[in-house]
Amino acid sequence: MSNQSNIQGNQNIVLQGVTDSTITVEVNGAPRELERQLEPLLALLEELKTQQLQLEGRLYNIDSITANSFDFLVEQLRNGQELPAELAENLITEDNIWVNSLAQEFIRQGVSVGNKPQRIFEHYGWLIEVFLLKMNSPAGRGPTLRRLSFMAEAYQSSLRYLCFIQLAQLLPQIKEGLQPSIAAFLKSEEGAHVEYDYLNLLLLATEQLQGRENFMPEIEELVEDLADPETELYQTAIFLARQRDALLQGKIKEDAQLGALLDQYLTGLVYWLRRIAFLAKYRLVSIKDINLNYRLGTAKHFIHRYGELHGVYAEIQSEGEDYSSYSVQDTFTYNQSVLLLKDRSVEACLKNLQNEANYLSISPLLIDQSVLAEKAKQTPEIFYYTGQARKGSKYFYALYKNELALNGERKNSNKQLTVQQTNITQPKLDELFDQLQQLFKPAKGASQ
Template sequence: MAVINEDMIRKVFDEMVKHRPALQKHLIADDEDDEVADYRVLGDLIIKNYPWPIGVELRRLFSASMRQLDRMRLDQIFKTIERTMQFTSFVMLSQLWKEKVKGNIEIPESFAKDFSGRFLVLSMGNFTWMIRAIGNIFNEKNTEWFIPEIKENFDKNFYNALDFWVPERNEIGHYQINLTQEEIEKRCVEYEEKLTFILQRISFFAKYKLVSVREIKVIKPKNQQAMFHHVIDLLNSSDSDFKAQELNEPNYAESRSVLLMKNIKSIEDYLNLSPLIIDTNSEILDNKEKFDIKKDIFLYTKFRSDLLMYVGTEVTEKCDLRTLSNYQILLAEFKDMMKTLTGVEVS
């Protein structure tokens, strides 16, 4: 009988290998006495190969403290699926914004109207709506995805699988009903299977790298072409001690942004996820007003009274990020996105 998480890990890893064949070597057991690779090793690889906002939730779900079929595990399954939907919807939304700016796509009036009402306060229901609505726009307009795998994986079955979670989250995740221990155990098993299906469908993220642009410097020798020196942090990791990498090339990205890249060796092809996803790790706390800032990867969650609100991936308490040195830039970018997609200014 498989232990907690093992079945999920093996199924998700098998799908991940299809998109990143280099992982195949890890399926070979290190010990000659073992017929299959240790699922805990595969679990760690899954965490590292999903983008950090998803990987960190799986790290919690796979931890020793979550190996009982109890309320804590049930809540973490909800947290994992919600963060997965949030990240995925932000990737799709970022490309929609980019294509609209480039004049490659027209935003349906019905989407603009619904989006302007839904996006100011996010919920799981809004994430599922965005994924389906943006997917339909791209399909109807026959627009090419930055991530081509979305087209083949986000079908009717996938959308229906997402829809399952919204009423469950509203009722059980928000403690609107009391569950017996028996009911909790059954739901843990059922929800793990449904989460596995979603993770299998988005396993293509293993092909891409999530990075944070920490610094960009211009290097211009005399009589030579200018080069841009990028210092980036790789946000694919099993812990928040992100590995840094340096790139020198004639192309350049946006400063202090979070990017989804097809090739870690070149800045040429990427999708900018800011201001929806931001990294505060490079912020220097050089005055007392900044002491409330926590260093983390944050995801947008709400806009109210001209204030952007974010939720952390490791930080659990609420953080006021208005003292960030680039906060006004983030705010301007957010307003530009809303105006571009809805035609209406927000404040």
């Protein structure tokens, strides 16, 4: 993998320690001290004829480290084991408090919220909402590793979502060339998404968007704080990431110490979720299809059938009303795509489709599998992009609500989707394959 992988052997450079002026690296078991700058590290890599280094159990391609992200990465060596002091002194220990805390943040930002947890969680959209619901379920309330896994995935999924928003703005310019690590992300190996460092990818994608009008400017402000190791946000984000890594590696046990860690993780997660509450100002929808209504003497009306990716569909599922319809005169948008709308009102945004700055296509990073499968009475079924086989012969997706498989267990409820040139049982995936081939093939900078 070009971004990270499980480490085997000691043939790579291992970042071991950091001070204000130096970094300590281990080269085949022997420590070496370098000036704390990117250039000496690059020179060492060139001397050893290697492109990779290990940090906190992950293998990074040197292309994934820029001058701006260097400090962000090396500072992780002295962060991540504990919450920032102020948060640690104000732990959330009761289930109802964390839900109310999220509600209060939305109210502070002028967003209307209901009094039920699901009406609060829905403002984040399905990708995050689903794990908040799991946290608030009977299975997610006990002092168990499963509860921790739900919280860890709420964090990971939120990072992935923010990354996809940034990457979606870069894909139309893919022929102009992408930062190498971003291009390499598109060519990630199957299964790499479980441990992928989306935090670093978020910084790199936001860096490449500098100088352009960002669809979601709030992310720029967030990343500015994330990139500063002195901020509470940075320290919290690293803590959440490191504890998730420890969970995946089986280092956290279901013992008497777990309760304290659960309180710490919940406190950090709520702080993070409050910082990304700006997501409530946007709406994620799946455009199922667009039909033209046009007759002699009439204007052109494009009927957009869409499903909102916020809230629980169980209330209407029995009636089969899984998609809504809205007529737009003379204008249409991307068909069979997942769109992010710059408005809390879907109708208000669809009414102004002529202004392309009001919406962003997140597809094909996010897809609605139910649209491609055309199953009757099916609600949207969202899958996210995870990588591809060598030379783009296959592309891989995972269901948005897949859970972490801990200690080698098999999660039968988890779903994966493989898109290849010929998809016998789902022929509409052939069209998605063609789109991916056309869109991703020109990516420059990624290793083949």
